[in-house]
Amino acid sequence: MELYQERGFDQTTTAEIAARAGVNERTFFRHFPDKREVLFDGEADLRAALMHEVAEAPEGLAPLDVLLHAFRKAGRILEENRPFSEPRLAVIAVTPALRERDLAKAASLTEAVAEALRRRGVEDRLAGLAAQTGWAAFHHAAQAWIDTPSQNLDAHLLHAFDDLHTLAAASNR
Amino acid sequence: MELYQERGFDQTTTAEIAARAGVNERTFFRHFPDKREVLFDGEADLRAALMHEVAEAPEGLAPLDVLLHAFRKAGRILEENRPFSEPRLAVIAVTPALRERDLAKAASLTEAVAEALRRRGVEDRLAGLAAQTGWAAFHHAAQAWIDTPSQNLDAHLLHAFDDLHTLAAASNR
DNA sequence: TAAGTAGCGTCAGTGACTGACGTCAAGTAG
DNA sequence: CTACTTGACGTCAGTCACTGACGCTACTTA
Structure with missing residues (x-):
């Protein structure tokens, strides 16, 4: 959410999200099927x-x-x-x-x-x-x-x- | 449509579509903003x-x-x-x-x-x-x-x- | 005839996603 | 306590959708 608000969704790479979360990019995709799904967890x-x-x-x-x-x-x-x-x-x-x-x-x-x-x-x-x-x-x-x-x-x-x-x-x- | 029916949408690459149409892959993207839009022309x-x-x-x-x-x-x-x-x-x-x-x-x-x-x-x-x-x-x-x-x-x-x-x-x- | 201009090919990228493989820590059974 | 499994993660290599830049060619239009 932080990154999406700062730069917008399209300008945020999955690598950046992973880095901000302190994990590997591959790990990001183990938690979410794709970049969008992050916002639809609830x-x-x-x-x-x-x-x-x-x-x-x-x-x-x-x-x-x-x-x-x-x-x-x-x-x-x-x-x-x-x-x-x-x-x-x-x-x-x-x-x-x-x-x-x-x-x-x-x-x-x-x-x-x-x-x-x-x-x-x-x-x-x-x-x-x-x-x-x-x-x-x-x-x-x-x-x-x-x-x-x-x-x-x-x-x-x-x-x-x-x-x-x-x-x-x-x-x- | 031919390719989408033969192999399914996900298994069809834009390169294949372009080839079947006899044009370059880049040309495909000049006619359609993305791969999906082909089916929503009308x-x-x-x-x-x-x-x-x-x-x-x-x-x-x-x-x-x-x-x-x-x-x-x-x-x-x-x-x-x-x-x-x-x-x-x-x-x-x-x-x-x-x-x-x-x-x-x-x-x-x-x-x-x-x-x-x-x-x-x-x-x-x-x-x-x-x-x-x-x-x-x-x-x-x-x-x-x-x-x-x-x-x-x-x-x-x-x-x-x-x-x-x-x-x-x-x-x- | 010269100057667009529109459609296309080529090339080199970026970035989302995937599969295979190795590692390491936390159990769990014996 | 030791061997074995298991689950979460890192690493690497690869595919594919899509993009920008550049150059060519044919066809207008002044």
Whole structure:
């Protein structure tokens, strides 16, 4: 992170990272599959939290409500890690290669969420679409939270899901 | 495409591609910014078509209905190019590096669609969310179209947007 | 006819990643 | 305590994507 902030991601070589960490370059690649992955280490935690919250959501909730519930719960991880999340997102935002990886991670998480919905008995087709739609709202809320930190993530999430209803209600078919 | 299908993307070197095309390796990189981009050449066409259809959709339509309209129109590009789209998608599907790029392109197109919605007067916040939601439905329909070619893309699109309403209507808040 | 200029080949690099091999310290079994 | 395994690391050599610099050639355009 230090180096990525100092020189930017592209101007940082893996040799420099290894040197700063006091190890050999080869060792770096034994810990991370590639240079980008360094910034996506917490993904497993978020994934586990999301899957857990989807599974444990109250019975009888509609798919989107399950997701809102899960995102609100899991969102706490983001809020608590804000001091780390902030510079991390800043670096990702200005580096196309990292944005690509970020999108890939998001897609993977979305698929995991869809699978969790299916395990709750949500119909196959609907689960995938619900996960993607819900993720869009979540992503939207997270972005708004970064841009407008005066409100907490929870409020942004409620707002985004309300917007979802507004959009669907206004549509004719 | 020939080489990517024969050996797979990762096992194909840029030198081989250049040789097969009868040019120098350096020349390859003058035509494409990188090895992946070869498979994403038609993107500009799709983007132009989408933006055009969003702009030209009938007045008074709700955001999601504008998108359904635009996707139905632009979807014809995909249907007409199916002989090329099919192997292309197959290669992308089995190559993580290409999936990443694909997601990045999708995100970029989504942003373009959102911008087109804003130009129609859709409110800023709503435009972004509508674009992402609509894209989720579009993506879903395209996937279903690949998996179940017996129905045409149009039918899949209508179905996906119907599912969107089902999801929203079943949700309580 | 002279002066671009656009497309290409050649060459020499840089940097991300990989495989093979050697080393060394911390167990673990006997 | 000794032999043996095991896991984390260093070293070295190599591949491959990609880049900058330079020079050639054909084709415009003044």
